[in-house]
Amino acid sequence: MNRQEAYKLMEEMVKSPNLRKHAMAVEAIMRSLCGFLKERLASKGVPFEPEEFDEEEWGIVGLLHDADYELVEKDPKRHTLVTEEKLRPLGVSERIINGIKAHHEGIKEGRDNFLEKAVYAADELSGLITAVALVRPDKKLSSVTVESVMKKFPEKSFAAGAKREQILACEKELDIPLAEFVKIGLEAMQGISEKLGL
Numbered sequence: 001m002n003r004q005e006a007y008k009l010m011e012e013m014v015k016s017p018n019l020r021k022h023a024m025a026v027e028a029i030m031r032s033l034c035g036f037l038k039e040r041l042a043s044k045g046v047p048f049e050p051e052e053f054d055e056e057e058w059g060i061v062g063l064l065h066d067a068d069y070e071l072v073e074k075d076p077k078r079h080t081l082v083t084e085e086k087l088r089p090l091g092v093s094e095r096i097i098n099g100i101k102a103h104h105e106g107i108k109e110g111r112d113n114f115l116e117k118a119v120y121a122a123d124e125l126s127g128l129i130t131a132v133a134l135v136r137p138d139k140k141l142s143s144v145t146v147e148s149v150m151k152k153f154p155e156k157s158f159a160a161g162a163k164r165e166q167i168l169a170c171e172k173e174l175d176i177p178l179a180e181f182v183k184i185g186l187e188a189m190q191g192i193s194e195k196l197g198l
């Protein structure tokens, strides 16, 4: 599956404009994280399998992670499983399917690789950054700074749906300090701000 096919499927399955934007936001963050983590390993001289860091694949996981969200509304326990059913006959890689399943707690036991850990944390980060943009006077991502996101991070009542514990998987599971993780996510989203309408 390539990016174009994944995008088409996402559009077929997701009708809400906001959920489509969320898919694109997580795609952008995933692509940036892939590059960041790959470079970090390379700069430290740590050996890794190049297949582990395929930006397009990471992006596809971001694009499709919530694809069945509207379809499982009445049965949230099936979240990600309907997407799996759609992807399997298309011959989509296990890495992509597992990545999608790993972002949703209670489906797949544990997060086994960088991709799975990244989508888990990126999902909630995108929600927090969007919420911070929406309280700026111009509601623009260009007015959001790393500091403004960090300031809102401990405020539990702000964007309560953006689970802070899940975002903190960046530190616990990816060894990326929170502020750096916010910077990666913010810049990735700013790069597609027009598409996100923010």
Ligand SMILES: [Fe+2]
Binding pocket: 022, 026, 065, 066, 123
């Ligand atoms: Fe999501």
